[in-house]
Amino acid sequence: MERQQDPTSSDQTSYLVQRSSPDIEGFCKEYPLRRHRFEDESNKGALQCRGDWVEFIGPITRWGCCNPWEGNFAAVVLPFCKPERLAIISYILEYAFMYDNVVESAAKSTLNINADNIGLDETEYRTVRSTLGSKQIQSKMIIELLSIDKLCAEVVIDVWKTMIATTAKLDKARPFSSLEEYVDYRIIDTGAPFVDALMRFGMGIRLTSEEENRLAPIVKPCYAALGLANDYLSFDVEWQEFQSASSGKRTMTNLVWLFMQWDQVDVQEAKRRVREVTNQYEDEYRERMEAFLAKDGRGNDKLKIYLHALGHQIPGNVAWSLRCPRYHPELCDDASALLERGRKESKGEAKDQETAHDIPADDSARRPSESDDSCSASSSIWSVSKRSSISSAPSDNSEPWSLEQVKLGDEHLLAPAEYISSLPSKGVREAFVDALNVWVMLPDRTVAQLKSIAQTLHNASLMLDDIEDSSPLRRGRPATHTVFGVGQTTNSANFLLIQAADQVRQLGDSRCMDIFMEEMRLLFRGQSFDLYWTRQGECPSEEEYLVMIRNKTGGLFRLIARLMAQKDPFQNHSLHTSLESLAGQLGEYFQIRDDYKNLTEEYTGQKGFCEDLDEGKFSFPLIHALFSRPKNLQLRGILQQSRISGGLDISLKECALHHIREAGSMEYTEKTLSVLMDRIDDSLRSLERQNGRLNWILRLLLHRLKV
Numbered sequence: 001m002e003r004q005q006d007p008t009s010s011d012q013t014s015y016l017v018q019r020s021s022p023d024i025e026g027f028c029k030e031y032p033l034r035r036h037r038f039e040d041e042s043n044k045g046a047l048q049c050r051g052d053w054v055e056f057i058g059p060i061t062r063w064g065c066c067n068p069w070e071g072n073f074a075a076v077v078l079p080f081c082k083p084e085r086l087a088i089i090s091y092i093l094e095y096a097f098m099y100d101n102v103v104e105s106a107a108k109s110t111l112n113i114n115a116d117n118i119g120l121d122e123t124e125y126r127t128v129r130s131t132l133g134s135k136q137i138q139s140k141m142i143i144e145l146l147s148i149d150k151l152c153a154e155v156v157i158d159v160w161k162t163m164i165a166t167t168a169k170l171d172k173a174r175p176f177s178s179l180e181e182y183v184d185y186r187i188i189d190t191g192a193p194f195v196d197a198l199m200r201f202g203m204g205i206r207l208t209s210e211e212e213n214r215l216a217p218i219v220k221p222c223y224a225a226l227g228l229a230n231d232y233l234s235f236d237v238e239w240q241e242f243q244s245a246s247s248g249k250r251t252m253t254n255l256v257w258l259f260m261q262w263d264q265v266d267v268q269e270a271k272r273r274v275r276e277v278t279n280q281y282e283d284e285y286r287e288r289m290e291a292f293l294a295k296d297g298r299g300n301d302k303l304k305i306y307l308h309a310l311g312h313q314i315p316g317n318v319a320w321s322l323r324c325p326r327y328h329p330e331l332c333d334d335a336s337a338l339l340e341r342g343r344k345e346s347k348g349e350a351k352d353q354e355t356a357h358d359i360p361a362d363d364s365a366r367r368p369s370e371s372d373d374s375c376s377a378s379s380s381i382w383s384v385s386k387r388s389s390i391s392s393a394p395s396d397n398s399e400p401w402s403l404e405q406v407k408l409g410d411e412h413l414l415a416p417a418e419y420i421s422s423l424p425s426k427g428v429r430e431a432f433v434d435a436l437n438v439w440v441m442l443p444d445r446t447v448a449q450l451k452s453i454a455q456t457l458h459n460a461s462l463m464l465d466d467i468e469d470s471s472p473l474r475r476g477r478p479a480t481h482t483v484f485g486v487g488q489t490t491n492s493a494n495f496l497l498i499q500a501a502d503q504v505r506q507l508g509d510s511r512c513m514d515i516f517m518e519e520m521r522l523l524f525r526g527q528s529f530d531l532y533w534t535r536q537g538e539c540p541s542e543e544e545y546l547v548m549i550r551n552k553t554g555g556l557f558r559l560i561a562r563l564m565a566q567k568d569p570f571q572n573h574s575l576h577t578s579l580e581s582l583a584g585q586l587g588e589y590f591q592i593r594d595d596y597k598n599l600t601e602e603y604t605g606q607k608g609f610c611e612d613l614d615e616g617k618f619s620f621p622l623i624h625a626l627f628s629r630p631k632n633l634q635l636r637g638i639l640q641q642s643r644i645s646g647g648l649d650i651s652l653k654e655c656a657l658h659h660i661r662e663a664g665s666m667e668y669t670e671k672t673l674s675v676l677m678d679r680i681d682d683s684l685r686s687l688e689r690q691n692g693r694l695n696w697i698l699r700l701l702l703h704r705l706k707v
Contacts, residue, residue: 013037014079017319025322026275027229028282028315035071038083042072043339045090052137053098063326064097065090068338070323073097076316077195080309081202088144089202095137096191097326145201152201159197163188173251176258179277183224189253190230192223196310205306214296218288218307225281225314231255232274233321239267282314416484416492420459423475428701429454432586433560435698436579439691440568446507450567453503454560460496461523461556463489468531469615470646504563512566519559526551534616537643539626545618546588553594554587575690582683589676593707595619596669599657613639613656614647620672625663635659673707 014034023029036042046065053060065073074081074090081089145153166188176182187193196219200207207215235256242249242257251257255277259270289307297303321327325335430451437447465471466479467486473479481489497520504516526548533540540548561583565576598612599621612619616639618626625635638656642648648656660666680702688694 011037013081013083017076024315024318027232027278027318029279030286031282031311031315033076033315033319034079034312036075036079036081036083036086038086039072039075041083041086042074042090045074045087046072046094048087049091049094049137052140053095056137057134060098062098063324063329063332063335064094066335066339067320067324067326068335068342070319071316073316073320073324076320077313078199078202078309079312079316080305081199082204085148085202085204088141088148089198091144092141092198093195095141096194149201149204151206152204155206156194156197156201159194163191163194175251179255182255182258183227186227186231186253186255187220187223190223190227192226195313196223199309199313200306203305203309205302207303207306211303215292215303215307218285218292219310221281221284221288222310222314225278225285226317228255228274228278228281229314229318230321232271232278233318234327235267235271235274237327285311285314412488413492413495416463416480416489417459417496419483420462420474420480421455423477425475426704428590428705429458429556429560431697431701432557432583433564435695435701436561436564438693438695438697439575439579439687440564442564442567446567449503449507450560450563453500453563454556456496456500456503457556457559460493460500463493463496465527467493468527469534469617471611471615473611507563507567509566512563515562515566516559519555519562522551523555526553526555530617533618537616537640539618539623542620542623542627545620545623549588549591550584553591554584557583557587557590575687578683578687578690582680582687585676585680585683589673589680589705592620592669592673592676593705595621596666596673596707599660599666609650610648610653610657613642613653616643621660621665621669624668625660625665628665628668629659629663632659632663670707677702677706 014036017033017035019033024033043066050060050064067073070076072090074086074093078086078089142153142157145156170185170189174185176185231254235254238252238254239257242252255274256267256270259265259273260267263270263273265273289311293300293304293307297307323331325331433447433451433454442450462474463480466474467481467489471479472482480492484492501513501516504512529540529544529548530552532538558580561576561579565579568576595612598619599610612622625632629635635656638648638652638659641652684695684698684702
């Protein structure tokens with residue numbers, strides 16, 4: 001039989017971290033510290049878990065496995081895992097860290113031990129958004145484990161179930177009378193057996209029941225050393241919390257505290273004793289392991305590999321804990337910057353890598369643990385993760401995960417929408433919502449929903465309009481389709497229309513959806529005539545044009561007014577009719593004003609000089625010029641040339657503009673706008689009298705729109 005290669009004695013998956021002393025802050029003397037060569041997989045898994053947490057459960061307030069100085073928790077505690085299994089292991093550990101530690105998560109859980117999944121009791125999830133989301137994440141973890149290595153995965157699941165069943169009976173407020181009693185408790189409380197099972201899964205090691213029983217007395221001191229080192233490193237923050245007036249605690253589950261109570265010593269002496277006891281367990285594990293491998297386990301490569309790997313958890317745990325952002329919130333910002341920089345550098349070097357490169361460990365500048373409090377949620381992606389798939393970029397020698405686990409993000413779908421949204425905007429529609437609400441007085445939440453609907457629809461219409469009109473500019477910047485292409489922009493705009501419909505649905509009134517559909521039909525009908533006239537070169541009458549813009553441009557203003565009226569709890573029909581009329585007038589004014597501005601120098605920088613002439617559109621001034629001078633063959637010839645060549649040079653535009661002005665069309669448009677504004681002002685004053693309240697928001701909006 002071929003001898004099994006020992007990853008613990010080679011640089012196959014990890015490298016030895018050089019240290020300036022044989023111990024680490026008085027712990028793990030002569031225990032070599034190693035760090036996984038594929039640490040980026042660890043960060044990738046942690047990143048994915050955090051993204052799923054945000055998606056399924058809610059905001060993240062804790063730092064987890066990542067540590068840019070000493071290495072990701074999985075990378076230094078489990079340095080011999082197969083690279084292709086490191087991501088899912090880190091994912092699971094990150095999930096466990098969300099609950100402070102593995103066992104606190106289990107203690108808050110209920111479990112049907114006969115079921116295949118792990119279900120949590122929703123009564124214990126008062127601070128998270130969704131119990132179902134927790135079950136989603138847990139189910140995903142189990143599926144991933146089973147898809148990679150079913151036999152090893154079953155061990156992990158069984159250990160998890162056993163831990164839940166055991167810790168559910170533990171009393172964290174119980175008094176402890178002896179060190180041995182506390183150590184037995186702490187071994188389970190820290191979740192050491194579960195991390196052990198994860199390590200075996202990561203290495204592909206399966207122990208028989210007989211082997212587990214034989215090794216139990218050997219591995220126990222290792223588990224103890226891990227738990228007591230954690231007591232030492234976490235005591236400061238626990239002590240600070242314990243002393244706070246708001247804690248309400250009477251005891252601490254920490255050996256430092258117990259020594260203080262048992263022997264009436266101060267903190268420093270108690271910590272010295274904890275370190276001393278921990279060192280004894282470290283020595284005991286090494287001695288028992290060496291004795292076993294020299295006698296009963298001699299020649300058993302599998303058990304040798306397993307025991308050596310287990311021993312490497314001891315220095316990895318200490319090194320990681322001494323300078324991890326999770327225990328040192330003051331390091332969160334620096335850690336975020338380092339990890340984000342590494343992630344970006346990695347992206348530049350290899351497209352299939354989304355996380356940071358290994359950062360060499362350093363024993364210098366370590367500080368004792370100060371805090372386990374939450375880190376700022378604004379600490380880049382390492383505090384609130386993006387949504388990326390663990391399995392999106394497996395290493396060359398990885399076992400591919402099922403395609404069902406690959407997630408495609410929304411970045412390409414939303415990029416055009418985000419671009420158009422980022423362009424300068426006057427915010428007319430949002431201001432219109434605020435103005436009408438002076439009289440309707442809807443709650444803030446509904447107002448925010450209506451503004452979002454207006455913005456979503458407006459952005460969708462801008463993207464589609466620019467495509468249909470072949471406009472190169474929008475708000476002084478390249479039009480969206482010139483940046484992302486026609487296909488991607490169209491797809492994004494269509495998605496926004498669906499999103500807007502969903503936002504209307506969330507208003508919780510079926511009549512609102514009816515209103516939405518009615519106005520959308522009118523909007524698209526109006527746009528169809530605008531496009532038809534442009535393509536066919538058929539000039540509409542002024543009356544036809546006004547009806548078109550009432551449907552098209554007025555539609556969004558009218559939609560806002562009608563939705564607000566529908567959500568008005570007082571159902572003042574007279575008010576609603578007046579608001580709808582005002583919205584129609586404002587939409588009509590807005591479009592004619594836009595037509596006028598397009599033919600003035602003021603508008604040149606935003607949309608291009610006389611862009612409507614390039615597009616072959618029949619604007620309000622042009623329609624007047626063509627009908628008032630039906631025999632102006634020069635103007636008609638210029639318009640025909642625009643349709644043939646797809647645009648006009650500056651000289652032809654200036655010539656066309658000269659004919660429009662000569663026909664008195666610009667002055668006519670100015671007068672029309674003035675008449676419309678007078679009507680709008682009359683409607684405003686009427687509404688103010690009707691409601692007994694002046695509307696300064698609407699007054700300011702109209703003032704800004706006046707030509």
